[in-house]
Amino acid sequence: MKIDILTLFPEMFDGVLNSSILKKAQEKDTVSYTVTDFRDFTTNKHRKVDDYPYGGGAGMVLKPQPLFDAVESLKDDQEKKPRVILMCPQGERLTQKKAEELAEEDHLIFVCGHYEGYDERIREHLVTDEISIGDYVLTGGELAAMVVIDSVTRLLPEVLGNEESSKLDSYSSGLLEHPHYTRPADYRGMKVPDVLLSGDHARIQKWRDRESLKRTFLRRPDLIDESSLSDENLEYLEKLKKNRNTE
Numbered sequence: 001m002k003i004d005i006l007t008l009f010p011e012m013f014d015g016v017l018n019s020s021i022l023k024k025a026q027e028k029d030t031v032s033y034t035v036t037d038f039r040d041f042t043t044n045k046h047r048k049v050d051d052y053p054y055g056g057g058a059g060m061v062l063k064p065q066p067l068f069d070a071v072e073s074l075k076d077d078q079e080k081k082p083r084v085i086l087m088c089p090q091g092e093r094l095t096q097k098k099a100e101e102l103a104e105e106d107h108l109i110f111v112c113g114h115y116e117g118y119d120e121r122i123r124e125h126l127v128t129d130e131i132s133i134g135d136y137v138l139t140g141g142e143l144a145a146m147v148v149i150d151s152v153t154r155l156l157p158e159v160l161g162n163e164e165s166s167k168l169d170s171y172s173s174g175l176l177e178h179p180h181y182t183r184p185a186d187y188r189g190m191k192v193p194d195v196l197l198s199g200d201h202a203r204i205q206k207w208r209d210r211e212s213l214k215r216t217f218l219r220r221p222d223l224i225d226e227s228s229l230s231d232e233n234l235e236y237l238e239k240l241k242k243n244r245n246t247e
């Protein structure tokens with residue numbers, strides 16, 4: 001996968017793209033990242049990327065020209081049309097499903113603005129997607145783009161090893177993950193549940209399935225899709241609901 005990032009602050013990406021799994025993914029040639037300063041595409045003498053809003057008002061607006069030219073310079077006529085993703089708080093909320101959808105693409109172009117608004121023609125005629133990482137406002141789209149890039153890259157084939165497998169992640173099953181424990185079995189009197197020390201894999205799996213469902217029920221009931229639960233888990237869910245009603 002090719003990932004291009006258009007930003008006025010390229011240095012913000014150095015640490016994140018060159019650490020941990022994202023660094024490994026580049027070394028394996030599964031992904032290549034290119035960070036481009038779109039100020040380099042300005043055609044005016046002062047290299048201005050923004051201007052005052054028509055109609056007046058506070059704040060500046062990113063001009064269409066540098067971004068249109070920058071995106072066009074990255075498109076390759078031979079390839080399938082890239083997804084051009086605008087990072088903004090008004091966009092579609094990022095979910096695991098959206099990350100999975102983007103992980104199927106060959107080329108993603110991220111557009112990150114900072115402080116300013118975007119000229120509406122960028123939204124209407126240049127980008128294919130608008131993504132928000134949550135209902136809060138960041139100083140710019142860069143941190144948000146890094147979040148999306150991380151969530152997509154780790155889904156690409158062979159990026160994660162077995163131990164890190166994304167199949168077991170919270171959300172990929174639709175439910176939150178069950179609790180985890182490691183040694184020691186007794187830390188300051190805080191004990192690991194007996195079942196995990198039993199060596200009985202079927203019992204352990206059943207415990208994990210239930211804990212995963214319980215945690216999701218308590219923290220994120222909106223994620224539970226009853227039609228995808230096994231009969232056993234449905235029964236357990238009924239129990240959880242009953243207990244809540246009697247508390």
Ligand code: ADE
Nearest residue numbers: 087088089132133138144
């Ligand atoms: N730019 C500023 N805030 C943002 C957010 N919450 N998500 C994506 N891009 C943003």
